[in-house]
Amino acid sequence: MAAGPDPRKPVPVLRPASLDGVRVNGGFSTRLGGVSEPPFHELNLSHSGGDDRSAVAENLLRWCRACGLSRCPPLVQRQVHGAAVTWVGGPDGASRAIVAGREADALATAEAGLPLAIQVADCVPILLWDPRAPAVAAVHAGWRGTAAGVVGAAIETMVQRAGTNPENLRAALGPAIGGCCYEVGPEVVEALAAVAPTEVFVEPVAGGRPRVDLRRANRAALVYAGVPEDAVELVGGCTCCDPDLYSYRRDGPRTGRLMGVIEIR
Numbered sequence: 001m002a003a004g005p006d007p008r009k010p011v012p013v014l015r016p017a018s019l020d021g022v023r024v025n026g027g028f029s030t031r032l033g034g035v036s037e038p039p040f041h042e043l044n045l046s047h048s049g050g051d052d053r054s055a056v057a058e059n060l061l062r063w064c065r066a067c068g069l070s071r072c073p074p075l076v077q078r079q080v081h082g083a084a085v086t087w088v089g090g091p092d093g094a095s096r097a098i099v100a101g102r103e104a105d106a107l108a109t110a111e112a113g114l115p116l117a118i119q120v121a122d123c124v125p126i127l128l129w130d131p132r133a134p135a136v137a138a139v140h141a142g143w144r145g146t147a148a149g150v151v152g153a154a155i156e157t158m159v160q161r162a163g164t165n166p167e168n169l170r171a172a173l174g175p176a177i178g179g180c181c182y183e184v185g186p187e188v189v190e191a192l193a194a195v196a197p198t199e200v201f202v203e204p205v206a207g208g209r210p211r212v213d214l215r216r217a218n219r220a221a222l223v224y225a226g227v228p229e230d231a232v233e234l235v236g237g238c239t240c241c242d243p244d245l246y247s248y249r250r251d252g253p254r255t256g257r258l259m260g261v262i263e264i265r
Contacts, residue, residue: 009033011043011066014236016172022131025115026262027067028174028235030244034059036256044246044256046119051256064115067261074115074261077102079140083148085157089114093161105145106154108137110162115263121248122182122239124214125174125260126222128154135162136262141218143184147191151221166226174260175236175245179213182240182249188212196220 011033019026034043035058040051043059064072077086077099084104087093089111094102096114107116108128116138118125123142129135137154139145158164179202189210192200197220202211215234223229239247239258246256 011062013066014174016127016170016233016235018170018172018231018233019129022129023134023265024129024131024136024262025068025265026127026129026136026172026260028125028172029063029259030175030236031246031256031258032244033062033066035062039251039254040256045259046257049254049256063259063261067115069115069261069263070113070265071115074117074259074263075099075107076117076119077104077107079103079105079118081105081142081144083145083150083153085137085150085153087157087161088116090161105141105150106137106139106157108135108154108157108161109264110135112264115261117259117261119257119259120174120176120239121246121255121257122177124176124218125258126151126154126218127172127174127260127262128158129170129262130158130162130164130168131170132168133158133162133164134264135164136264138260138262141214143188143192143212143214146214146217146221147195149195149221151218152225155222155225155227167228169222169227170231170233171222171227172233172235173215173218175239175242175258176215177240177247177249178238179211179216180238180241182212182214183209184212185209192217
């Protein structure tokens with residue numbers, strides 16, 4: 001069962017520095033500051049994996065409070081490692097109730113007070129915002145989504161729905177498994193080789209399999225889609241290396257999930 005609330009326990013928020021001074025709120029979680037018991041300890045923000053539901057609910061409250069979100073819980077949909085994007089709000093966008101039942105790997109909106117979230121435990125969490133439109137998006141990019149072009153699909157949705165100019169976009173890539181740890185098979189190399197520059201492939205350790213830097217691959221996808229290179233920020237480190245982050249590769253299926261969240265104030 002969940003432990004009692006301890007308001008003195010800090011909940012860290014990894015905030016992109018480039019969000020300072022704009023009408024956008026967001027950040028990335030760590031595994032610190034929650035009430036989940038092992039193996040999910042502490043701030044597991046997902047009901048998948050078998051964690052106690054009351055613990056997850058308490059963790060979400062703490063996370064929303066730490067981020068200063070306007071609503072709790074934030075909007076989350078079922079992620080399926082594809083390139084589908086859900087536009088939320090407005091006369092022809094999905095409602096909050098519809099989002100909960102959708103399968104897609106990116107959420108975008110131009111409506112204020114709608115926090116959008118994605119959950120990860122090695123995949124790349126990406127936050128996008130256009131401070132001029134304004135419009136925001138939260139993107140989940142594993143190797144399949146990266147190869148399928150989920151970043152470009154999210155940006156194209158913002159262009160079509162909110163009139164975003166990609167040159168005005170800012171992006172933050174949160175904690176994800178790094179090229180130091182992400183050994184992959186030939187199917188991953190083949191899929192990414194078609195869409196990513198060669199520098200995303202890291203020399204294998206002697207006798208080991210090829211390694212891939214997924215954040216570098218998605219940074220390249222952002223730049224290719226028109227986002228200025230100096231507008232792309234990396235936040236946090238490798239999930240597999242850092243014990244304060246959740247990692248499916250390191251810990252297996254009985255692990256928690258990190259969250260990336262963004263909203264227009």
